[in-house]
Amino acid sequence: MSESGNVYQADEITDDDVTRFTDDAGNTVEYVEYDGLHQPLYELKLGAVPDFRSNIKRIQGMACRESDVFICAYPKSGTHWVWEITRMLVKGTTEYEKESKETVTNEFHLPKEFDTIPSPRVFNTHLPFRHLPKDIARRKCKMIFIQRNPKDVAVSFFNHTKNFDYLFYNGDWEHYLKLFLSETIFYQGWFQYTKEWEAVIADNPPIDFLTLYYEDLTKDPLAEIAKIGTFLGVPFDNTFVAAIAEKCSFKNLKTANVSKEYSFSSNQQIDVGLMFRKGKVGDWKNWFTVSQSEEFDNVYRNKMKDSNFQYTFSLV
Structure with missing residues (x-):
């Protein structure tokens, strides 16, 4: 159930529509697949x-506005962080949004639910580009793509599944990591998602893209916030940037969101404060064994060998 009170009716689901992955410990994940995306059956x-x-x-058929901004990222890559910063920049305020970012997550709603939102609208999504509105190119909407090193993404996403049972998985870290590397995971695999976006950015020069790195935003938030402001073409000064950086620090964002709740259904309340865990760069070192890290590195080198993206796995 959305904050507007909607309960979404799934299309007919037969057993043939359901894909099941079982990890080495016998934990089964159930999805309904569509064009490379895996949607948890329980969620539906x-x-x-x-x-x-x-x-x-x-x-894909949604009508866009020239002032629309789309924040695009793989889950647990800093979507909320950049969405809040971007919203403050375009609105010219350091006040927190009263509603959660999930109210403007494209795949969580029917497009018509966004019609009454005043411009400029700042959307966020975990969808690949091919599933976003075709109108983005015609309207020349601003697109912000967020990157985060995949080891921290894996750890953060694993802990996210423990907080929200609608997400599908009840196994332990060891077996979850194998699912992550096999790319049988919510939405789609990180490697596939990232390579698709890299190709899209390279092949669509008329579309205005800004690529950000979570680690850069952590290391130098003032510079990165100013970079976003310049990309958006909005007025700002050093004082405003500093104020946004303070309001959007991890600690303050987590505190600001503790009281927010998002209704996913009549019996499923999401505490948005749980979306924030540590926000640290390099927390993966507390989870990966040496052998797991080596296995991950081997998969990474194989799948990302043709990529120009460069990741920071530690700030110390």
């Missing part, structure tokens, strides 16, 4: 968000 049964199988087509 809750009526938590619209069925991807029909809603992706609606999203």
Whole structure:
């Protein structure tokens, strides 16, 4: 159920529609697949968000506005952080948004639910570019793509699944990591997602993209916030940037969001404060064994060998 009170009716689901992955410990993950995306079956049964199988087509046909901004990132890569910063910049305020970012997550709603939102609208999404509105190119919307080193992404996403049971997985870290590396994971695998976006950015020069790195934003938030402001073409000065950096520090954002709740269904309340865990660069070192890190590095080198993206895995 969205904050507007909607419970989304899934399309007909037969057993043939359900894909099941079972890890080495016998934990089974159930998805409904659509065009390379894996949507948790439990999420669909809750009526938590619209069925991807029909809603992706609606999203692709959504009418955009020239002032629309899209924050695009793989889950647990800093989406909320950059969304809040961007919203403050375009609105010219350091006040926190009263509603959660999930109210403007494209895949969590029907496009018509966004019609009454005043401009400029700042959306966020974990979808690949091919599933976003075709109108983005025509309207020349601003696109911000966020990157984060995949070891920290894996750890953060694993802990996220422990807080939100609608996400699908009840196994331990060891077996989750194998799923992550095999790319049988919520939405789609990190490697596939990232390589797709890299190709899109390279092949679509008319579209205005800004690529950010979570680690850069952590290391030098003032410079990165100013970079976003310049990209958006909005007025700002050093004082405003500093104020945004303070309000959007990890500690302050987590505190500001503790009281927010997002209703995913009539029996599923999401405490948005749980979206924030540590926010540290290099926390993966507290989770990966030496052999797990080596295995990850081997997969990474193989799958990302043709990529020009460069990641920072530690700031110390």
